[in-house]
Structures are given as structure tokens and as C-alpha cells.
Amino acid sequence: MADxxxxxxxxxxxxxxxxxxxxxxxxxDGLRWMLLSRAFDAKAVALQRQGKIGTVSPVAGQEATVVGxxxxxxxxxxxxxxxxxxxxxxxxQGYPMERIFGSLLGKGVAGAIPEGVNVLPxxxxxxxxxxxxxxxxxxxxxxxxxxxxxxxxxEGASSEGDFHEACNLAGVVKAPVVFLLQNNQWAISTSxxxxxxxxxxxxxxxxGFPGRCVDGNDLIAVYEVASEAxxxxxxxxxxxxxxxxxxxxxxxxTTDNPKAYLPEGWLEKAEKEDPVRRVQxxxxxxxxxxxxxxxxxxxxxxxxxxxxxxxxxxxxxxxPESIFDHVYVTPPPRVMKQREELINxxx
Numbered sequence: 001m002a003d004x005x006x007x008x009x010x011x012x013x014x015x016x017x018x019x020x021x022x023x024x025x026x027x028x029d030g031l032r033w034m035l036l037s038r039a040f041d042a043k044a045v046a047l048q049r050q051g052k053i054g055t056v057s058p059v060a061g062q063e064a065t066v067v068g069x070x071x072x073x074x075x076x077x078x079x080x081x082x083x084x085x086x087x088x089x090x091x092x093q094g095y096p097m098e099r100i101f102g103s104l105l106g107k108g109v110a111g112a113i114p115e116g117v118n119v120l121p122x123x124x125x126x127x128x129x130x131x132x133x134x135x136x137x138x139x140x141x142x143x144x145x146x147x148x149x150x151x152x153x154x155e156g157a158s159s160e161g162d163f164h165e166a167c168n169l170a171g172v173v174k175a176p177v178v179f180l181l182q183n184n185q186w187a188i189s190t191s192x193x194x195x196x197x198x199x200x201x202x203x204x205x206x207x208g209f210p211g212r213c214v215d216g217n218d219l220i221a222v223y224e225v226a227s228e229a230x231x232x233x234x235x236x237x238x239x240x241x242x243x244x245x246x247x248x249x250x251x252x253x254t255t256d257n258p259k260a261y262l263p264e265g266w267l268e269k270a271e272k273e274d275p276v277r278r279v280q281x282x283x284x285x286x287x288x289x290x291x292x293x294x295x296x297x298x299x300x301x302x303x304x305x306x307x308x309x310x311x312x313x314x315x316x317x318x319x320p321e322s323i324f325d326h327v328y329v330t331p332p333p334r335v336m337k338q339r340e341e342l343i344n345x346x347x
Contacts, residue, residue, distance in 0.1 A: 003201075004245065005225050006215040010273055012281025021227070022071070022220045024286055030071055030219050031279045031289070032297055034063035037088040038276065039301045040097065041250070043309065044104060048254045053104040057084045061217075061249030062182055064275030066152070067092075068222025069180050069244075072230045073150055079118040079140075081133035081151040083126075085182070089152070093119050097304070101312035108318030112326050118147070127157035130166035130179070137170070137177035141236075148233040149177040150226070155195055155243075156187025158203070167241065171207035174238035178229040181241065182216065184248040189261040201243035209239045216246030217275040247273050 007018040041058040048056045070089035080089050091097050094117040102110025123129035133151035140147040170177050185192045204211030214225040229240035247270035251258050283289035324339045
């Protein structure tokens with residue numbers, strides 16, 4: 001596609017005329033985040049298969065999109081509004097990984113986002129996080145703050161009314177928000193071809209702001225497009241819609257059976273676009289990635305993931321009355337009465 005921005009080809013070599021705007025050391029940092037994400041996926045899926053945690057939605061195949069966009073943000077001022085497949089962006093923002101594992105384990109205390117961590121909770125209901133993202137961004141603008149909001153969604157979410165309402169309002173008020181649409185070709189089992197007859201990024205014109213298309217398996221390309229969009233928002237120039245064209249290299253989530261609907265050869269095609277191998281090949285050509293480096297990085301990540309799981313397991317088990325926690329700043333009397341009745345019933 002002529003409009004799709006690409007810097008790295010699938011073999012890790014630079015595309016024709018490409019001049020990367022991400023330093024090699026930053027690319028190496030990005031690779032580490034991608035590998036952390038993949039290690040988290042492997043551990044979480046293993047725990048789910050053992051019946052220890054609930055449903056998991058792997059990032060596998062989409063790491064370059066999530067990490068590339070996250071690298072364009074300043075965690076101290078900017079916000080991430082996730083869907084449910086953005087783990088490395090959340091951890092980079094400062095969300096402790098043990099709390100993510102803890103939430104999957106059903107530990108109620110894990111769900112509270114620490115003070116000063118600029119993220120909103122994961123959202124499974126499609127597109128419902130987008131109006132909140134726009135409201136957050138508009139609020140930052142009204143307060144004269146420099147923060148930018150990065151709102152993630154999938155192409156399936158673009159069929160929801162909340163997507164239209166969020167984009168429309170964002171365009172009108174020039175909210176400092178970047179809509180990062182991860183087009184992984186499938187909304188669970190529904191093909192992208194029946195989601196829309198047109199290109200998703202071209203919808204932005206109808207809302208009065210730019211739309212960009214990027215190779216979502218190219219870490220550097222995603223970073224470049226996201227950085228431009230973040231800079232526009234920071235300057236007060238308004239939103240951008242980015243369509244990141246990527247591939248889901250695993251199931252939609254652990255309740256899904258992709259073999260029931262994926263065309264023959266689909267996963268093989270996706271694996272040829274593997275964003276991790278692409279970056280590894282790029283760095284290897286510069287002498288920055290070899291077997292020894294890989295072993296050291298993977299060992300460090302293994303310890304980090306296992307440590308997070310251990311910390312999550314030590315968190316207190318949720319009690320029935322925990323369902324009332326973190327709902328109201330000041331709970332109304334009727335809610336407090338219900339809470340006391342529940343505690344006394346189980347006493």
C-alpha cells in the first residue's frame with residue numbers, strides 16, 4: 001500500500017530510502033519491551049491452561065504496534081487508555097506487572113492503579129474507553145497541561161458508535177488524543193473485510209483531523225508515525241487516527257479456537273511478518289544482538305516475570321465485600337449498608 005509507512009522490511013533490512021528516526025539503543029530498548037510482552041503471554045497462557053487464572057488476550061504478533069506507540073510517550077505527562085492487548089505500554093507507564101498478574105488471579109487489591117501511574121483500566125467492552133480518552137484529553141487541554149492521551153482499540157471497535165462519537169468530539173474540540181487502531185485483520189472470528197469497505201485511517205478526514213497508515217509489525221515505523229501524532233497533539237493541533245496494520249499470531253483470547261475460521265496458511269503468513277524477528281535481524285546487522293545478548297536479556301526477563309507472579313500470588317485473596325472497593329470516592333449510605341449486610345451474612 002503506497003500510503004503505508006514502513007522503515008524495516010520483514011527481513012530486518014531498511015526499506016528503500018528509509019532513514020530511521022529511532023536510535024539503535026532505543027530500538028534495543030524497544031526489543032526488550034517486546035520480549036517482555038511475549039514472555040508475559042507465555043506465562044499467563046500457561047497459568048490459564050492450568051486453571052489458575054482467567055481469560056488472557058495475548059499481544060503476540062502485535063508487539064511492535066504497542067511498544068512503538070508507547071515509546072513516543074512521556075510516562076510522566078502522557079496517558080495510555082488501553083483496550084485489553086496493551087500490556088507492554090501499561091508496564092512502561094509504570095503499572096506494576098505483579099498487579100496485572102494479580103488481577104488475572106482475581107486478587108481484588110491488584111486492580112487499583114497506583115497513584116501517579118497515567119493509565120486507565122483495561123476495557124473489554126469494545127470502544128467504550130474511547131469517549132473517556134477524549135474526555136481525559138480535553139480535560140488536560142482545558143487545564144493547560146501538556147499531556148497527550150494514547151487511546152488503543154482494534155478494528156472491530158471501529159464498528160461501534162462510541163468510536164464515531166469519540167472521534168467526532170475529539171475533532172471538534174481539538175483534543176490532544178491519538179487514536180491507535182490495531183488492525184490485526186480479525187475481530188475475534190469476524191474478518192476485517194466485513195468490518196468496513198474502506199480504509200480505517202481514511203475515516204479521520206470526516207472528523208477533521210489526519211489519518212495515517214503504518215506497517216504495524218515495524219517497530220521503528222510505528223514509533224515515527226506515533227511520535228508525529230503525539231507532537232501534533234502536544235502543540236495543540238488536535239487528534240490523529242493511526243491505523244496500524246498488523247497480524248494476530250495467536251488466538252484472540254484463551255477461549256478462542258482460530259483454527260475454526262482462519263484460512264489455510266494464515267498463521268504461516270503472519271509468522272513471516274514476526275515483529276520480534278524483524279528487529280532482532282536489524283540489530284544483529286549492527287552488532288547489537290547476538291546469542292549472548294539474547295541469553296542475558298531473556299534471563300533477566302524470565303526473572304522479572306517469575307518475580308511478578310510470585311508477588312501476585314502473595315497478594316491477599318479477595319473477600320466478597322471487595323466488590324464495593326474502588327467504585328465510589330465517597331460511597332453513598334445505601335452502598336455502605338449493602339456492604340455491611342454482606343459482611344454480616346458471611347460472618
